[in-house]
Amino acid sequence: MSTAYTVSITLDVDPPAAEESVRVALQDQGFGILSSIDVQATLQEKIGHEMDTYRILGACNPGLAKRAIEIDPDIGAMLPCNILLRANPTGGTDVVVADPLAMMSVGTADLTEVAREARDRIDAAMDALVHPGGGND
Numbered sequence: 001m002s003t004a005y006t007v008s009i010t011l012d013v014d015p016p017a018a019e020e021s022v023r024v025a026l027q028d029q030g031f032g033i034l035s036s037i038d039v040q041a042t043l044q045e046k047i048g049h050e051m052d053t054y055r056i057l058g059a060c061n062p063g064l065a066k067r068a069i070e071i072d073p074d075i076g077a078m079l080p081c082n083i084l085l086r087a088n089p090t091g092g093t094d095v096v097v098a099d100p101l102a103m104m105s106v107g108t109a110d111l112t113e114v115a116r117e118a119r120d121r122i123d124a125a126m127d128a129l130v131h132p133g134g135g136n137d
Contacts, residue, residue, distance in 0.1 A: 004099075004102060005098065005099050005103070006096050006097060006098060006099055006102075007096075007097045007099050007119075007122060007123065007126060008094060008095060009094075009095050009126050009129060009130055010088050010092050010093065010095070011092055011093050011095060011129060012091070012092045013092060013093060014087075014092075014093065015053040015055065015085055015086075015087055015093045017093075018085055018092075018093035018095060019055065019057070019085050021129055021132075022057070022083060022085065022095055022125075022129065023057075025125035025126070025128045025129050026059050026083070026125050028124075028125065028128065029061070029121040029122070029125045030061045030062075030063065030064075030121065031059040031060060031061045031081070031121070032059065032060055032061075032062070033057050033058065033059055034058045034059070034060050034080050035056075035057070035058035035080070036055060036056070036057050036058070037055065037056040037057075037058075038054075038055050039051075039054040039055065039056060040052065040053055040054045040055070052086065052087035052089075053085065053086060053087040053093070054084070054085075054086045054087075055084070055085045055086075056082055056083070056084055056085075057082070057083040057084075058080040058081070058082060058083075059080055059081045059082075059083055060079060060080040060081065061081075061121060064114055064117060064118050064121075065079055065080075067114050068111060068114045068115075071108065071110045071111050071114065072108070072111055075111065081097065081098055081100060081118065081122070082097070082098045083095065083096070083097050083098075084096040084097075095126070095129065097122050097126070099119060099122075100114075100115040100116075100118040100119050100122070101115045101116060101119050103115065
């Protein structure tokens with residue numbers, strides 16, 4: 001379920017398969033994965049908390065990042081784009097992406113333009129995940 005600050009889908013595959021598909025879909029839109037945080041393992045190790053898969057990927061499109069940094073050098077505090085992969089309690093994997101447009105609600109028109117392009121690319125990646133091969137099922 002998407003919120004005012006996220007875009008989300010649920011894939012009918014387990015988290016490892018979802019992560020592989022997400023990485024490919026993002027790569028097809030010019031994003032690379034800069035970081036991967038296994039929140040599940042970290043919370044288990046640090047405080048003994050058990051939970052289902054909960055992984056945060058940090059994704060970056062270098063061209064868009066360059067443009068945004070040139071407009072506002074402080075934008076680095078908002079980078080990279082975070083993609084959450086979490087086990088859905090009813091099966092499958094939720095893919096939740098921070099909406100770049102929501103993050104730019106206080107930005108300039110130039111930054112909003114870069115955020116719009118990032119959102120368009122994220123939407124294309126999410127659509128490719130929901131409709132592999134371009135099908136509209």
